[in-house]
Amino acid sequence: xxxxxxxxxxxxxxxxxxxxxxxxxxxxxxxxxxxxxxxxxxxxxxxxxxxxxxxxxxxxxxxxxxxxxxxxxxxxxxxxxxxxxxxxxxxxxxxxxxxxxxxxxxxxxxxxxxxxxxxxxxxxxxxxxxxxxxxxxxxxxxxxxxxxxxxxxxxxxxxxxxxxxxxxxxxxxxxxxxxxxxxxxxxxxxxxxxxxxxxxxxxxxxxxxxxxxxxxxxxxxxxxxxxxxxxxxxxxxxxxxxxxxxxxxxxxxxxxxxxxxxxxxxxxxxxxxxxxxxxxxxxxxxxxxxxxxxxxxxxxxxxxxxxxxxxxxxxxxxxxxxxxxxxxxxxxxxxxxxxxxxxxxxxx
Amino acid sequence: xxxxxxxxxxxxxxxxxxxxxxxxxxxxxxxxxxxxxxxxxxxxxxxxxxxxxxxxxxxxxxxxxxxxxxxxxxxxxxxxxxxxxxxxxxxxxxxxxxxxxxxxxxxxxxxxxxxxxxxxxxxxxxxxxxxxxxxxxxxxxxxxxxxxxxxxxxxxxxxxxxxxxxxxxxxxxxxxxxxxxxxxxxxxxxxxxxxxxxxxxxxxxxxxxxxxxxxxxxxxxxxxxxxxxxxxxxxxxxxxxxxxxxxxxxxxxxxxxxxxxxxxxxxxxxxxxxxxxxxxxxxxxxxxxxxxxxxxxxxxxxxxxxxxxxxxxxxxxxxxxxxxxx
Numbered sequence: 001x002x003x004x005x006x007x008x009x010x011x012x013x014x015x016x017x018x019x020x021x022x023x024x025x026x027x028x029x030x031x032x033x034x035x036x037x038x039x040x041x042x043x044x045x046x047x048x049x050x051x052x053x054x055x056x057x058x059x060x061x062x063x064x065x066x067x068x069x070x071x072x073x074x075x076x077x078x079x080x081x082x083x084x085x086x087x088x089x090x091x092x093x094x095x096x097x098x099x100x101x102x103x104x105x106x107x108x109x110x111x112x113x114x115x116x117x118x119x120x121x122x123x124x125x126x127x128x129x130x131x132x133x134x135x136x137x138x139x140x141x142x143x144x145x146x147x148x149x150x151x152x153x154x155x156x157x158x159x160x161x162x163x164x165x166x167x168x169x170x171x172x173x174x175x176x177x178x179x180x181x182x183x184x185x186x187x188x189x190x191x192x193x194x195x196x197x198x199x200x201x202x203x204x205x206x207x208x209x210x211x212x213x214x215x216x217x218x219x220x221x222x223x224x225x226x227x228x229x230x231x232x233x234x235x236x237x238x239x240x241x242x243x244x245x246x247x248x249x250x251x252x253x254x255x256x257x258x259x260x261x262x263x264x265x266x267x268x269x270x271x272x273x274x275x276x277x278x279x280x281x282x283x284x285x286x287x288x289x290x291x292x293x294x295x296x297x298x299x300x301x302x303x304x305x306x307x308x309x310x311x312x313x314x315x316x317x318x319x320x321x322x323x324x325x326x327x328x329x330x331x332x333x334x335x336x337x338x339x340x341x342x343x344x345x346x347x348x
Numbered sequence: 349x350x351x352x353x354x355x356x357x358x359x360x361x362x363x364x365x366x367x368x369x370x371x372x373x374x375x376x377x378x379x380x381x382x383x384x385x386x387x388x389x390x391x392x393x394x395x396x397x398x399x400x401x402x403x404x405x406x407x408x409x410x411x412x413x414x415x416x417x418x419x420x421x422x423x424x425x426x427x428x429x430x431x432x433x434x435x436x437x438x439x440x441x442x443x444x445x446x447x448x449x450x451x452x453x454x455x456x457x458x459x460x461x462x463x464x465x466x467x468x469x470x471x472x473x474x475x476x477x478x479x480x481x482x483x484x485x486x487x488x489x490x491x492x493x494x495x496x497x498x499x500x501x502x503x504x505x506x507x508x509x510x511x512x513x514x515x516x517x518x519x520x521x522x523x524x525x526x527x528x529x530x531x532x533x534x535x536x537x538x539x540x541x542x543x544x545x546x547x548x549x550x551x552x553x554x555x556x557x558x559x560x561x562x563x564x565x566x567x568x569x570x571x572x573x574x575x576x577x578x579x580x581x582x583x584x585x586x587x588x589x590x591x592x593x594x595x596x597x598x599x600x601x602x603x604x605x606x607x608x609x610x611x612x613x614x615x616x617x618x619x620x621x622x623x624x625x626x627x628x629x630x631x632x633x634x635x636x637x638x639x640x641x642x643x644x645x646x647x648x649x650x651x652x653x654x655x656x657x658x659x660x661x662x663x664x665x666x667x668x669x670x671x672x673x674x
Contacts, residue, residue: 129413134414137402139419160409323451327450
């Protein structure tokens with residue numbers, strides 16, 4: 001199974017970089033997005049700890065996966081994310097406060113500023129994969145040069161949903177890219193108890209298309225592999241499967257304590273691999289980035305995150321009866337009566 | 349008007365919907381070349397092509413999930429599950445995605461899909477082919493659950509389901525597929541969803557049923573009228589949301605109600621109707637609302653299934669008892 005990486009953990013170059021890496025502006029944009037995401041995560045956790053946000057899933061250690069893939073997509077492509085793909089949503093134009101609104105328990109967060117056709121976070125594991133196949137089928141049927149991109153974690157590869165979707169995508173050569181963020185742990189279950197396969201990428205073989213392993217802590221590799229897969233899918237060459245080999249440095253969610261099941265030494269070792277320091281080391285070595293840039297970015301991201309949190313906290317709650325408002329296109333009278341009941345209006 | 353069986357009416361409606369709207373896509377196991385195990389999709393692939401009449405892998409979860417993805421892109425997928433006994437892998441998709449996509453995205457994405465499946469006992473089918481778990485589906489907020497009981501209503505309600513902007517589970521009474529015949533005009537006209545149909549008017553007693561059990565319910569009503577009991581018969585047709593007004597209006601008039609369904613009694617949809625009547629029409633009632641249902645057992649295989657399903661006699665006994673109550 002092919003394994004792709006370009007940047008070593010110390011930021012040194014392993015092999016000639018892909019063409020896009022000569023675009024300093026793009027590399028810096030990838031870097032900025034990952035830094036913003038990490039700061040945003042920290043703020044979200046702080047809000048959760050102080051009772052102002054619900055359960056939240058951090059991207060710590062996996063920033064390169066969702067930022068890398070989203071950066072290779074076009075606006076008209078369709079993203080089908082799992083609950084840990086904040087980075088992809090941010091890159092696609094979803095606002096920070098909208099993500100907070102969702103995790104804060106308000107459906108309006110899913111009516112977001114990103115592309116109108118993108119799917120919201122999928123909380124059940126892997127059930128978005130069949131949707132991605134349906135979306136991709138529709139794109140192909142209408143002969144549109146668009147691609148569906150479906151993200152999920154390693155735990156999802158144990159589910160029939162994912163295999164059923166991959167199998168169908170292979171049969172119909174759909175314009176669909178599957179990306180598994182293999183962060184080694186499905187809550188407390190390690191990869192080795194999840195599968196006897198040597199790689200997750202090889203699962204694509206059974207579905208009849210190409211899979212590859214990518215260093216998921218190397219955003220250059222993630223972007224390069226994603227771009228290749230998306231272009232191939234757009235050109236009618238069928239689906240691809242990318243296994244982003246990464247590591248979840250944080251807990252599964254704010255409701256989890258990974259210290260209960262995961263050795264500290266393992267986590268510490270992976271901190272030496274993490275994606276942000278890695279890209280920074282490369283940028284610094286290339287003299288594309290310096291201390292002043294870093295300080296300015298930190299200030300900027302901090303201000304953005306704080307402002308977003310303020311807007312989130314200041315959002316006026318919905319009136320209770322609005323829970324009926326998007327139940328059906330037209331609310332059947334029998335439920336309209338329940339809506340009136342909730343609103344405190346009394347039927348004659 | 350030409351005569352059609354219920355399954356032929358389904359086929360006519362599918363063809364009409366596909367003709368009228370290029371976004372309608374039919375998918376499922378064996379729906380293409382084979383035309384479906386019951387021939388509901390016969391001839392469609394030849395007429396509309398393999399891209400729009402799509403044979404899927406044998407994977408029910410996938411079929412329902414594909415429908416969600418297609419619908420979110422603006423297609424109007426009509427998925428077929430070969431037997432209702434195989435619909436359970438779809439429940440995750442129906443509960444967690446199809447029924448709530450509109451709500452969870454506050455209208456940004458919608459899910460105009462139809463999932464069709466044969467429903468119910470009485471055709472001497474193998475194990476796992478005879479259950480009627482419509483109450484389970486009717487419990488899901490955001491869904492519509494529709495069940496026709498005649499070829500005419502199958503045609504009109506299926507067209508309505510396909511044109512509806514929200515997800516619909518369309519349950520087709522297997523027992524009536526070929527047994528029910530009627531005149532169906534292929535005029536492209538839909539019948540209203542969320543509305544019950546009064547099949548027979550009467551002043552003494554309200555009989556409520558849906559799907560295949562309307563056959564026995566109507567037969568019972570005819571026999572009761574020979575005994576001088578005028579039963580009003582309501583075909584509920586849409587179970588989610590169900591037409592409370594027609595039900596309550598009828599009960600207000602007759603003061604007596606018998607609900608007939610072949611699903612098991614406990615937690616069956618009859619309980620929902622009985623509770624609504626108790627809450628809203630207690631002063632009108634002259635007798636307890638009574639259910640005639642399947643038993644709380646596994647639906648027996650062929651040799652005993654006729655003893656499981658409500659018979660004309662069981663319905664008549666319940667109706668007489670309700671009429672004699674004082």
